[in-house]
Amino acid sequence: MEEMNVRKIKDYIVYTEGLEKTYKDNGLEVKAVRGIDLRLKSGEFTAVVGPSGSGKTTLLNIISGLDTATRGEVWLKGRLLSKMKKRELADFRRDNIGFIFQAYNLIPVLRVEENVEYIMLLQGVNKLERHKRVLEILDEVGLQGMGNRLPPKLSGGQQQRVAIARAMVSRPALILADEPTANLDSKTGGALLDMMKELNRKTGMTFLFSTHDNIVVERARRVITLQDGKILKDEVKER
Amino acid sequence: MWYPVKLAWRNIFRNKRRTYITAVAIGLGLASLIFSDAFIIGMKKNMIQSATSSFLGEAQIHQKGYRLTREVEKTVNNLPSVVKSLEGEDLVDRFALRTLTFGMITSPADVNSVLLVGIEPDKERKLSRIDDAINRGEFLSSETGRDIVIGSKLAEILDVGLGDRVVATCAQAGTGDLSQEMFRIAGIYTFNVREMDTGMAFIPLKKAQQMLGLENDVHEIAVKFKNMEDAAKENLPLWQKYSQEGNEMVSWAELLPDLKSVFEMTGIMLMIIGVILFAIVTFGVVNTLFMSLYERLFEFGVLRAVGTRPGGVRRLIILEAGAMALISIFVGAVLGFLLTFIFTKTGVDYRGIEFAGSTIYEMLYPVIHIRQYIIYPLAVFIFTLIIGLYPATVAARMSVTDAMRKSL
Numbered sequence: 001m002e003e004m005n006v007r008k009i010k011d012y013i014v015y016t017e018g019l020e021k022t023y024k025d026n027g028l029e030v031k032a033v034r035g036i037d038l039r040l041k042s043g044e045f046t047a048v049v050g051p052s053g054s055g056k057t058t059l060l061n062i063i064s065g066l067d068t069a070t071r072g073e074v075w076l077k078g079r080l081l082s083k084m085k086k087r088e089l090a091d092f093r094r095d096n097i098g099f100i101f102q103a104y105n106l107i108p109v110l111r112v113e114e115n116v117e118y119i120m121l122l123q124g125v126n127k128l129e130r131h132k133r134v135l136e137i138l139d140e141v142g143l144q145g146m147g148n149r150l151p152p153k154l155s156g157g158q159q160q161r162v163a164i165a166r167a168m169v170s171r172p173a174l175i176l177a178d179e180p181t182a183n184l185d186s187k188t189g190g191a192l193l194d195m196m197k198e199l200n201r202k203t204g205m206t207f208l209f210s211t212h213d214n215i216v217v218e219r220a221r222r223v224i225t226l227q228d229g230k231i232l233k234d235e236v237k238e239r
Numbered sequence: 240m241w242y243p244v245k246l247a248w249r250n251i252f253r254n255k256r257r258t259y260i261t262a263v264a265i266g267l268g269l270a271s272l273i274f275s276d277a278f279i280i281g282m283k284k285n286m287i288q289s290a291t292s293s294f295l296g297e298a299q300i301h302q303k304g305y306r307l308t309r310e311v312e313k314t315v316n317n318l319p320s321v322v323k324s325l326e327g328e329d330l331v332d333r334f335a336l337r338t339l340t341f342g343m344i345t346s347p348a349d350v351n352s353v354l355l356v357g358i359e360p361d362k363e364r365k366l367s368r369i370d371d372a373i374n375r376g377e378f379l380s381s382e383t384g385r386d387i388v389i390g391s392k393l394a395e396i397l398d399v400g401l402g403d404r405v406v407a408t409c410a411q412a413g414t415g416d417l418s419q420e421m422f423r424i425a426g427i428y429t430f431n432v433r434e435m436d437t438g439m440a441f442i443p444l445k446k447a448q449q450m451l452g453l454e455n456d457v458h459e460i461a462v463k464f465k466n467m468e469d470a471a472k473e474n475l476p477l478w479q480k481y482s483q484e485g486n487e488m489v490s491w492a493e494l495l496p497d498l499k500s501v502f503e504m505t506g507i508m509l510m511i512i513g514v515i516l517f518a519i520v521t522f523g524v525v526n527t528l529f530m531s532l533y534e535r536l537f538e539f540g541v542l543r544a545v546g547t548r549p550g551g552v553r554r555l556i557i558l559e560a561g562a563m564a565l566i567s568i569f570v571g572a573v574l575g576f577l578l579t580f581i582f583t584k585t586g587v588d589y590r591g592i593e594f595a596g597s598t599i600y601e602m603l604y605p606v607i608h609i610r611q612y613i614i615y616p617l618a619v620f621i622f623t624l625i626i627g628l629y630p631a632t633v634a635a636r637m638s639v640t641d642a643m644r645k646s647l
Contacts, residue, residue, distance in 0.1 A: 094546020
């Protein structure tokens with residue numbers, strides 16, 4: 001029976017069971033996530049939607065191991081996160097998860113190509129391979145010839161493209177994007193989403209968005225709606 | 240360049256004004272430490288020179304026990320062989336023989352007790368500053384004459400001037416019989432040191448030996464080294480060599496324990512300046528790093544999120560502290576050098592000031608030493624890295640989600 005369970009967990013890139021997260025806010029106990037069972041298969045393009053405070057970001061933080069659940073477990077690529085030590089978890093995240101944040105969060109003193117290659121440096125990829133992969137990914141996100149620029153010299157859309165390149169360059173199994181279009185106009189946001197969808201199709205990487213932006217919802221193949229920390233709806237769109 | 244170093248170096252220039260202010264604050268502290276050290280070396284050198292060159296010599300040889308009792312009979316043992324040996328000594332520049340005894344000087348007007356010193360005029364002229372300190376008349380001209388040189392205060396007490404006659408009285412060795420000789424005042428000196436100007440008188444060595452019944456014996460050999468610093472080196476074999484057969488050779492440090500204490504005190508002063516500097520470094524570095532840390536919390540959160548280990552964040556902050564230290568050291572070393580260099584040319588005028596029983600005769604010049612640009616900067620660098628550990632550990636231990644939530 002247990003063996004069956006293990007096999008079942010390994011079928012999913014993300015497998016959560018009974019996730020709960022309670023934290024204290026000004027002395028009051030707040031339940032941000034209440035018993036979420038989420039399963040994502042490899043290659044999915046999924047959006048978690050819901051109003052502010054519904055638990056979207058908390059869920060993404062727990063899935064990525066940035067935060068810990070009060071109750072319940074998370075398996076990523078079949079590995080149970082709660083069993084990993086801090087350092088092991090940092091290495092696991094580096095090798096398997098790419099992050100895209102609302103405010104881009106590039107390192108302003110590093111040039112575009114240095115920002116993108118940072119994760120590969122942590123992974124110990126050699127210089128030649130790093131250079132090759134940086135050029136490839138910048139090409140894919142439409143930033144050819146911009147590798148030498150510093151992030152503050154780029155537009156919001158261009159900065160988010162760099163963030164996408166940074167998240168994808170190490171070819172992680174899962175990309176977590178927290179409100180990636182929130183700071184962008186609809187045209188730029190739409191173009192970026194189309195690009196990510198295309199990359200998802202080409203590379204087979206799994207994308208999980210937290211958003212309340214229709215631009216994302218329209219393009220997601222699966223939409224999970226959260227309310228008060230619980231899954232209200234889980235819809236898979238027909239292709 | 241190694242990636243974390245590049246990142247740290249660029250990070251500290253994100254807020255240039257803050258970095259420069261911190262670097263200047265730390266740099267000024269370092270510069271003051273460098274200058275203080277140079278000044279103290281110069282002051283020590285000047286004071287030792289003042290103290291030893293006036294009369295004392297950089298070292299002295301006596302019969303053991305003489306310094307304590309000042310007994311006339313305690314003369315230097317085996318004088319001819321000691322003198323011969325000193326003549327062949329590489330480290331020794333020159334030396335002079337002396338007799339010393341307490342006696343009385345009488346004039347028609349008054350009487351005063353003095354330390355009556357028998358000297359070799361030619362040798363003494365090159366070893367001590369009695370000759371230079373004469374402001375009326377001239378120095379002794381022969382080893383046998385009846386000339387005497389006295390201090391200006393003593394001349395006032397005795398109410399005598401150049402060419403006047405005085406009578407010197409002292410006790411002879413062995414018998415203790417009184418011996419009296421009349422002398423003509425050839426010169427009057429001013430050292431601006433009360434004990435010397437009031438209580439000393441110089442007569443030719445041969446005449447002094449004759450008065451004391453010492454034949455060719457002496458009480459003291461004053462020694463001057465080719466390099467003054469050798470006089471402070473306690474481990475030189477020379478000290479042992481001349482501290483045999485009942486004699487002892489002692490350096491100025493032993494002869495002037497007060498001066499030695501003053502130098503020890505200046506060492507403590509330098510340490511206090513050092514402590515102040517390191518307090519500035521502590522506040523400067525901790526403040527700058529924490530300001531920079533709290534401004535970039537989200538960024539550290541992102542770095543951690545994308546897989547940077549806590550140790551990587553810690554290393555980054557320590558490298559930033561190191562980069563800050565390097566800039567501060569550059570500023571401090573340049574300022575310190577310029578300040579010291581200017582004063583090595585202009586000097587500091589403390590002439591005539593008496594300090595710890597020693598009068599400063601010459602301009603005081605700070606001494607630039609390579610050690611000032613190695614030890615102090617290195618200490619600042621290491622100390623800054625150690626101080627940087629605190630903010631670095633705070634950053635490394637910070638929860639990733641908290642860091643990403645708390646962005647300023």
